[in-house]
Amino acid sequence: MKQQAIFRALADPSRRRILKLLQKGSMTAGELAHAFDFTQASLSHHFAVLKAADLVCTQRRGQNIVYSLNSTVFEDISRLVMNLFAVQEGREK
Amino acid sequence: MKQQAIFRALADPSRRRILKLLQKGSMTAGELAHAFDFTQASLSHHFAVLKAADLVCTQRRGQNIVYSLNSTVFEDISRLVMNLFAVQEGREK
DNA sequence: ACATTATTTAGATATTTGTCTAAATATACA
DNA sequence: TGTATATTTAGACAAATATCTAAATAATGT
Numbered sequence: 001m002k003q004q005a006i007f008r009a010l011a012d013p014s015r016r017r018i019l020k021l022l023q024k025g026s027m028t029a030g031e032l033a034h035a036f037d038f039t040q041a042s043l044s045h046h047f048a049v050l051k052a053a054d055l056v057c058t059q060r061r062g063q064n065i066v067y068s069l070n071s072t073v074f075e076d077i078s079r080l081v082m083n084l085f086a087v088q089e090g091r092e093k
Numbered sequence: 094m095k096q097q098a099i100f101r102a103l104a105d106p107s108r109r110r111i112l113k114l115l116q117k118g119s120m121t122a123g124e125l126a127h128a129f130d131f132t133q134a135s136l137s138h139h140f141a142v143l144k145a146a147d148l149v150c151t152q153r154r155g156q157n158i159v160y161s162l163n164s165t166v167f168e169d170i171s172r173l174v175m176n177l178f179a180v181q182e183g184r185e186k
Numbered sequence: 187a188c189a190t191t192a193t194t195t196a197g198a199t200a201t202t203t204g205t206c207t208a209a210a211t212a213t214a215c216a
Numbered sequence: 217t218g219t220a221t222a223t224t225t226a227g228a229c230a231a232a233t234a235t236c237t238a239a240a241t242a243a244t245g246t
Contacts, residue, residue, distance in 0.1 A: 004106060007100075007103050007104045007109070008104050008233095010100050010103075010104070010177070011100045011101050011103070011104035012233090012234085013097060014234090016100070016177060019177050019178070020176075020177065023178075028192085028193095029192075029193060029194090030191095030192060030193080033193095038234090038235070038236090039235075039236065039237080040192085040193070040194090041193090041194075041195085041235080041236070041237080041238095042234070042235050042236070044193065044194055044195085045194090045195095045233095045234075045235080046234090047193095047194090048194085048195095049233095060242090060243085062192090062243065062244075063190095063191060063192045063193080063242075063243050063244065064191095064192065064193085064243095065192080065193065065194090069178065071178055073178075074174075074178035077174050077178070078171070078174060081167075081170050081171060081174055083113075084103070084109060084112050084113065085112070085116075085162065085164055085166075085167035085170070101203095105203090105204080107204090121222085121223095122222075122223060122224090123221095123222065123223080126223095131204090131205070131206090132205075132206065132207080133222085133223070133224090134205080134206070134207080134208095134223090134224075134225085135204070135205050135206070136223095137223065137224050137225085138203095138204070138205080138224090138225095139204085140223095140224090141224085141225095142203095153212090153213085155213065155214070155222090156212075156213045156214060156221060156222045156223080157213095157221095157222065157223085158222080158223065158224090
């Protein structure tokens with residue numbers, strides 16, 4: 001689990017918005033792009049950052065690439081945040 | 094609650110390390126600075142970012158400024174992360 | 187094989203961010 | 217009041233990041 005990649009990815013508002021869009025279900029790169037004013041290229045960059053953090057998974061379907069939330073990292077992130085703030089009852093086990 | 098400030102603050106590894114140090118208890122700016130190779134000025138900058146996100150609180154004690162974790166935001170952050178990943182059972186209530 | 191559509195990659199540029207040094211502010215104490 | 221200590225602020229600079237345009241890759245259909 002790449003802690004730094006995760007926090008970096010979450011730091012950008014557009015990327016967080018991408019994640020929220022994906023909550024409603026998978027979307028192709030093109031569909032996602034419609035929700036933003038950026039060029040598709042810029043969006044693609046954000047996808048790459050999200051992928052580097054394992055926050056999304058991709059899957060090709062014909063000419064499209066379908067993005068979906070990787071909710072398995074959710075636990076990891078929760079733990080990360082916990083560990084940042086849990087005021088030292090941590091360390092158990 | 095300043096969502097963007099919070100995520101931005103957490104994105105830097107030095108700042109996350111500061112938070113972890115503060116888990117063990119309050120520390121003065123100077124004490125914190127010892128744990129890093131940066132100049133005190135640089136650290137001070139990080140403090141400012143953490144404060145802007147309400148992640149730490151400060152309190153002057155004589156010539157020192159004492160930093161401590163503001164664990165009340167912890168809930169906020171948990172919720173933020175939840176909302177990013179909770180796959181749409183959200184919206185209840 | 188060629189043209190079309192969907193997406194990513196490369197390279198350029200502007201903005202933001204992290205760090206530094208030097209100067210400013212604030213408290214303590216003689 | 218003056219000096220020492222602790223911390224922050226200001227300004228400069230380099231590195232990282234977000235965005236763009238143009239070119240490259242990949243699949244589809246003719």
